[in-house]
Amino acid sequence: MNDAKSLPRGSAAEAAAGLAISARGLVKHFGDVKAVDGIDLEVPRGTIFAILGPNGAGKTTFMRMLATLSRPDRGEASVMGHDLVTEPDAVRAAIAMTGQFASLDEDLTGRENMILLARLWGFRGNRASRRADDLLSAFDLADAAHKQVKDYSGGMRRRLDIAASLIVTPGVLFLDEPTTGLDPKARQGVWRMIRRLAGAGVTILLTTQYLDEADQLAARIAVIDHGRKIAEGTSRELKAATGSGFLNVTVADQARIGDALRLLEETLGAPPHKSAEGGQLSVLANTAGAANGAVGKLLAAGIDLTDYSMGQPSLDDVFFALTGHPAEADETQEAEPS
């Protein structure tokens, strides 16, 4: 699924191709750690593109390179038609990045943070404060405008952080794990905002380790593991590549999960995948008949099920099928610099 199409080089050609981001063979090593180990990516303008992968997969490093915060060891890339290495200022003028850790001054108020950035972008005097106030009210933060950011909740911080990236409407907005650590309501709010921005024509590249987030938001998804792109496509394509149907069962008695795993593998001939929470198993079952037979065997063996269903694979299944391991943090590569 690697896009190895040989595009003509140069910004004009890329603009014609309608690409917001075009990266070829980007590499970044930190000592022995191959944080990014040769990634190609093409993101069309005006789309939401998700980079999906576990902690330490290299998502953040890859995004930081595209945002000019980290210099690639090898490879080349252009953002909105500007070369990353030779025209960093033009790239910076066309992008905004919201990092994983709130990049705001905690001692200042929300409004002061916004005015500070508006002035840095070149808004003067009243125009800077007007811009700040407009954005604060657009992001439901007008009431908290005069509170110090250290007193903001996680969701408010995140909203302010994204608002701070929109002082000048960017061509490309980079969002590094935009909803990590948010409660479901705040998460929905951020998703709604991201969709609206995309609707207004902003290209959005986001990283996430939440499979449903990529599924919900992104037109295309690149799956990254150990610094390499292991798959790319639409959510539907990725699912189709994994297999047509999946049987999901939830085992009532945790102690019987081992038995259930063995039995499912015997019956269906594919290794089942255990969900992170433990209770749920999913396994490739190509026909409803096969799935039905497997469920029958489980019940016959006295393994009680609280729930079972047949459906499309989740992105979790996709990740498991692609990498052979579930989408979990890889402790050995946790040392990704922030």
Added chain:
Amino acid sequence: MSDTNAVLNLGVAERPSPPSAFSNALVFGWRAMLKFKHLPEQLFDLVMTPIMFTLLFTFVFGGALAGSTADYLQFFLPGILVQTVVFNSVYSGMGLSTDLSKGLFDRFRSLPIWSLAPFAGLMVGDVLRHLIAGLIILTIGLILGYRPEAGVAGVVGAFAMLIAIGFGMGWVFIVLGLLIRTPTTVMTVGFSFLFPLVFASNIMVEPATMPGWLRAFVEVNPVSLMTTALRGFMGGGITAAEIGLALIAPVLLTLLLAPLTLWIYLRRE
């Protein structure tokens, strides 16, 4: 979130022309002033040590060192101003280290602005801090009976010199702040080389009674040269040579460390 689209249109409609490097630096200076507004307690850190030094040295050692506390204060006060500025530059290094650990600089770095602007802004904040701390110490000195013989002009000259000293020393701690991850380590490292530098100088005592090898060091110690110039400014009789010697360290530090700062900053990952 009702009118996000309206806001976006506004942004598209009036994208401002890029500001100059100088105005960017001033914006960062404004940030330093806002910090004062929100964290007035940092002023306490800045002046407590020098106030304590002034009182202790004047009243405990003053009589023994200079014959009378009044004479000693006259000798000591210009020196304590130098010490205040030199020690306080540690705090700006700590502030920078804190900023860097929080990802704030990532945002600054992804803006199309002059790369050194955030540091120039830190310097603006430093200068302000040095002025405020210096004025507080001077006021306390005046209350205790210190009299600058060279009058207002001498004091103004002395403060201009203090700003130059603070500017030069500031680079040392900006570099340390960039290199060291934890703010408290910046403080430890800073003080462990500033303490010998400040004590092995002519701030507290005349070097006449020190052993020869130490005197040789004290005489070329930049802190001594700065103190001599401050005494010249405030007490009268400042010479061009004294000014020149006092400025050697700040000028050298700036010439060496400003480019180094940029180099480290741009290569930080």
